[in-house]
Amino acid sequence: MNQILVIAWREVTRLRKRFSGGASPLAVIALMIVIGASSYFLRDTVSLGSGLYRVGVFGDVPSITDTRFSVVEVKSADEGKSLLDEKRIDVFIDGAQVTYREDDKSQYALKSLKQYLETQEIVRVGKTYEYNLAFPLRVGINYLPLNRPAGQDPQQETPPVEKPKETIIPSLTPPPAPFTQVLVALLFIMPITFISIFFTSSFMDEKINRRLVILLSAPVTPFQIIFGKMLPYAIFALFGVAVVAAFTGGKILLSLAIFAPTILFIFAIYLLVPLFYRTFKDTTFIAMFVTTMTTAYLVFPAMFTNANDVSYVSPLTLAVKMYRNEPFGWREYLFPSVPMAGIFIFAMFAGTRLLNEEFLMGYKPISKKIKDAIYLMMAHSKPYIAVPLWSLITIPAVYMTQVVFLAFATNLPFKLILGAVLFGSAMVEEIVKSVGIIALAEHRVISSARSIFGLSFLSGLGFLIGEKLLVAISISMVSDARVAGALFGAGLLLLIPLFAHFFFTSITTFLTIKLKFPYTLSLFITTVIHFIYNYLILRGS
Amino acid sequence: MNSFLVVVKKEIGSVLRDGTIIIAVLIQLFIASFSSALLLGMLSLYDADTILKFGGAGIKIGVVSAPDDLLGSMMSERGLKVFNYGSLAEAESGLYNREVTAIIVVPEATGKSSEIQLYLPDSDTFSSLIRMVIQEPLKQYENHLRGQNGIDVRYTDLKGKPATSFEFVYSVMIPLLMFFPAFVAGSMVIDSITEEVENNTLQTLLSAPLTINGMIAGKIAATVIVAIVQCITWLTLLQVNGTIIKNLIWVILLALIIAALAASFAALGAVFFKDRERSQFVYSLALLAMVSIGTLLNLSPITTMSRLAVGDPYTSGWNIAVFAVLLGALWLLLWKASRRLMT
Known part of the structure; x- marks a missing residue:
């Protein structure tokens, strides 16, 4: 613990040195004031279609x-x-x-x-x-059950409502789309993203001047280094969330609870940037890509707050509900938070495995770096433990990708998009299940047909256990359970999906390792078969 | 001149070799398709016209009212299916037998104001759709009641075509696709300059027959070329897709000037701070600040771009000239400041 605090304090000193003296602190403060003031003046005037x-x-x-x-x-x-x-x-x-x-x-x-x-x-x-x-018109809104309550006489009407659930005046009813609240909720993400960029820069800085290598030779673990460096930024980010909540009239403690997993999630993703970059341009592009993806992941579902339960995959939905004074329960809170925390744990694990001199300093094509990274994560224990564990712990990432697809699908009911979603999901699953085994084979840890099939079975098993755990908390939340069923494989006996997972993974690994097919080709073949399987389940149900 | 071209060639070569520019193009493609998917989704859930067009057949309203009441006919005119019932009990039976999906009970007019009751199915998704589509007839009915009270509300009979998609394409999509490459160009210039400084390769580079200004100008030119190639590609794709873009030459020229502005401004930041961390941070903040100040001063390149693309008769090359003057001033400043890199 002490070591973590020392590293954290060192990080604060580094940042203070960088931004003290010269014009930079003034520039930063002046720019922040300009942005704050102009967004305050512009808050009511800017709309879609400006100047048209x-x-x-x-x-x-x-x-x-x-x-x-x-x-x-x-x-x-x-x-x-x-x-x-x-x-x-x-x-x-x-x-x-x-x-x-x-x-x-x-x-x-x-x-x-x-x-x-x-x-x-x-x-x-x-x-x-x-x-x-x-305003001469009042409309009382009442709700009736979907089916006639048992025992009610058809001739008798529901007792007249004494007080409707809510009363509205049509011309004063605000538009139902949660644009404004989503934009306000997005304000929380801005400081988190900015702060996480500093976290990334800190790693890069130390990687360039090789201080990280020196630190690695000191008696501290990679976990302590990562956690210590992350700690001050995480505290800044939490502070930023509290400030935004205070200024926008949100509840501070509730905002902290909503955005804490988001902070972990964004930091987790930004942790991987400095581990993989080779040139400065890499960092810029990877960071841009990551920012776009996370913003999309957070904003898109939140736009459908109250219209579709899938919107709960984003914590912004919870923030929107907070601003609308609408309640939500533990299930709604855990639905977005658990996968985000899961990704964080996974990234921390990956970070501790990859934080070594050889991996950090090597200049290789990015695909080779990813393969190396997977191997390093697998090599910590025996293959028959590492392979199923890999499938199990990458589930949150697979799940998040699939849910993004699902968010598109349930809101856009076009056959073509649904097809693309099923295909994309199948591909993501197949990559995750097979890539570990391929990495082990490339480093000649395994080579026999027996071990390929054995590990394919274990990989499928790990994946199945992880996916069933997630289904347990998510399936009832997702309103279009038919699509979800096909994606997550619910509603079937356990043996059939286990066999299917084993079968698909075996095809990819066997074709690649034994028959020397290019990985992309064998992956494509398996994905097509998996897609047909998903399609048949969807039609069958 | 020759050495300048060598720098440009080297920079473009490195962008192509790294392959990372593909990520930038992917991001733009993703943002464009994602935001239109978002718009389509929003329309299908929150826009009454779109709901009625694609899913209106499923919404049937049971009305319990006096025979001469106008609300029922206002809803029919709007394209909703309306069924009249004698009492709430009958209407409820209709709801449970799936003849109707919602019930409205209008009491006899009682003086100046009226309170009607709306009965919705207890399902969030469906009831919010119903509320969306009956909003317009309810407002119309409210105006009718106002009229009975002697209050005249103007501009209620205007029609027109739903404009959301049109506004989105010209005010969001086109400016986004034209200016995102400019933003990327700025970031690339910072990376390229600070990488030379932080890796101590700047001195080596300058020992070649190349001035510091030549080196900076080469790096800026390379990123602007990359940006403008992206812009032209997007414009071609948009036109293939059927989007009409007016004043094409001016549109490209504006995109070019803004890319050069962003890249030069970024270079100035890199010259001052000499490290990537601070330069990128200040650059992103300054861009945000400039966009907001530009909007406040009614001098926004985004609005100018929308107006040029839509063919606004009051917008021409002169509106672009303002940005060209800014660019000239910025270059002058950069020319003077660039020696800081050597110290």
Whole structure:
């Protein structure tokens, strides 16, 4: 513990040295102020379609402040109409009269203008008239069970509701899409990502000036090095989350609980960047790639909060619920958090295995580096333990990839996309199950047909155990259980999927190791077979 | 000049050899397809027109109201299937027999205001869809009640075509695809310059017949070329896909100037900080700050790009000239500051 704290303190000193003196702290503070201030001023004005339409106005027209419209004030109605005919404006408003053309651009402008002007009119009416006159309609929302409750007489209606579950005023109901809340929730991710970039830089820095190698020869374990370096940044990130929660009116403790697994997850991914990079450009591109993927993974499902239960794969959904004052339970909390924590544990394990001089300093093609990394992770114990363990602990990563596919599929019900999802999922599974065995064979740890089949069986077994564990917590959460069933193999006897896993993995490994097929080719063959198997299950159920 | 070309060639060669640029292209492809998938998903769940177009047949509303009440007909006009019932008990039977999916009970008009009851199935997904599609007729009905109270609401009869996809393509997709390569170009320049400094190869490089400004200009030019090739590819793909892009030459020129601006600004950062960590951090922050200031001052390259691409009659080459002037000023500054790298 003491060693971890020493390394953590050393990290804080390094950062302080780097950003003290000269212009850099000033520059950073000034830029942060500019970003904060301008996003505050811009918070209500920026919308999709900024600057696209030109609108001519004449007479008594509400002021148009939406950034989609640039207003052209004209001197007479005739001028407005001739500008419209010349296509120099898209719509012309003369008092309460709106003139437009039949072409697409004018029609799009008209629709957008309608939405904006209606809101303005409601504001005007609300200010001018007494509340009950301005908003004369109340709608009580009540819910009925999907089937008639047992014992209820068909002639008798449900006792009149004394108090509806909620009462709304149609023109004052906010749009149901959680855009705003998702954007606010995204504010939490920004400091986490920025801070994790420093964490990555720190590793790279020490890798370049070879201090890391010196550190490795000291009496500290790789785990202590990684954990010690991560600790201060993790604390900064938690602090950042608390600050964002305080400024946006969220609950601080709840935000910390929601985003702690996300912080671990993002750090886990950024830990792998410095281990694999060869040049600075590598780092930039890998970091960009990782940022895009994680943001997509977090944002996409959250946009469907309350519309689809798959949205719970993202912790942002929980944050959206927090801002909407809607409750959620332990299951909803664990659904996104467990896989993220799982990825973190896996990355820590990988990090401790890969943190050695030979791996860090070698310049090889990236695919070769990945193969080496897998071998290093496998080589810590006997193959018959390492192989099933590998399949078991990579499940969270497989699961996250598949859930991203699933999120696409349940929201976009097109056959083509579903097909691509099933194919992609099958491929990810097959890679994970076979790649360890291939890595061992390349280093000549195994070579006989017997060991290939034996390890394929164990790999399938490890994968099956992991996937069943995950299914236990996830299957009831995923609303489209049919698709989930095919992906995760639920609803079948255990023996059939075990045999299937064994069979698929054996094909890939046998073709590659014994018949010397290129790995990509044997993987493709297996994926096609696996895809057909998944497809048949989907049709059968 | 010759040595400048050698640097450009070497930089482009290293980008192609590393193969990492593929990741950048993949990211753009991913963002583009991902955001359109997101848009499509959002529309199919949250946009009443799209829901009615693709899944409206499944939504059937049972109405219990006085015969002359208008809400039922307003919903029919909107494209919903409406069934009239005499009482709530009958309507409930209809719901349990799957004849209708929701019930609305409208009481007799009682003076200035009215409270109607909506009965939805107890399923989050389906009930939120129903709420979405009846929102518009409910607002219409509310305006009708306002009219009875003597309040006139203007602009309620406008129609038009749903504009979300159009707005998305011109204000998000095209600027994104045109400016993301510029952002990448800046990052690449920082990597390339700071790598020479941190690996101590800068002095060796400068012992060749090459000035420091020549070296920096070569690195900037190489990344801008890579960026502009990506932009032209995206523009071609967009047009093949049926997106009409007006003022093509101006669009490419703006993308080129912005890429050069980002790369030069990044080079300036690298010259000042000389290490990757601080340069990249300040560069990303400064880009964010510049985008927000540009939007505040109504001088945003994003808006200019959208307007050029959509063929706005008030936007032309002069709007691009502003950015060209900025670029000139930045180069002047970089020219003067570059000697810092040697110290």
